[in-house]
Amino acid sequence: MKQKFFDEGHTVPKCVNPGCDRECVARNWGNWSFKSECSRCMTARKQKRYVECDGVKYITYRGKEIGITIHKKDYCENHNGHLGFSCPVPRDGWIGFESGLDLDHVNGNHYDNTPENVKTYCKLCHGRKSILEGDCSSHKDSARTFNTL
Numbered sequence: 001m002k003q004k005f006f007d008e009g010h011t012v013p014k015c016v017n018p019g020c021d022r023e024c025v026a027r028n029w030g031n032w033s034f035k036s037e038c039s040r041c042m043t044a045r046k047q048k049r050y051v052e053c054d055g056v057k058y059i060t061y062r063g064k065e066i067g068i069t070i071h072k073k074d075y076c077e078n079h080n081g082h083l084g085f086s087c088p089v090p091r092d093g094w095i096g097f098e099s100g101l102d103l104d105h106v107n108g109n110h111y112d113n114t115p116e117n118v119k120t121y122c123k124l125c126h127g128r129k130s131i132l133e134g135d136c137s138s139h140k141d142s143a144r145t146f147n148t149l
């Protein structure tokens, strides 16, 4: 499946983080699903190798900033209810539970990693948004198998 991806002229999306131009990590070559960050940024974020200034996280390498900021928030961006329903978890309720936060592609294009197109939503809001928008419908290009049971 990996060879077919390149044979058909697709390119791996770039890391969402401003300042980074690396290719995203493949989540699953079987269905051409990619993470929204490159391996370096994802590791730095998970290992907390960054300095935070005014709410912006700057990735560091050997203690020095390398000009890359982390796009992913550590709260659900639907805390203000802009999706049309309220997030059931308070904005500061995600500390220690950051693994429950996903990156969502607003326009449904999973290859479009421009920062404006990628928002951080918790699994609760992400799931509800996907169902409301019909992401689980097989009629859409961005359809995914979504277990709604």
Ligand SMILES: [Zn+2]
Binding pocket: 015, 016, 017, 020, 021, 022, 037, 038, 039, 040, 041, 042
């Ligand atoms: Zn990156």
Ligand SMILES: [Zn+2]
Binding pocket: 076, 077, 078, 079, 087, 088, 089, 121, 122, 123, 124, 125, 126
């Ligand atoms: Zn939420």
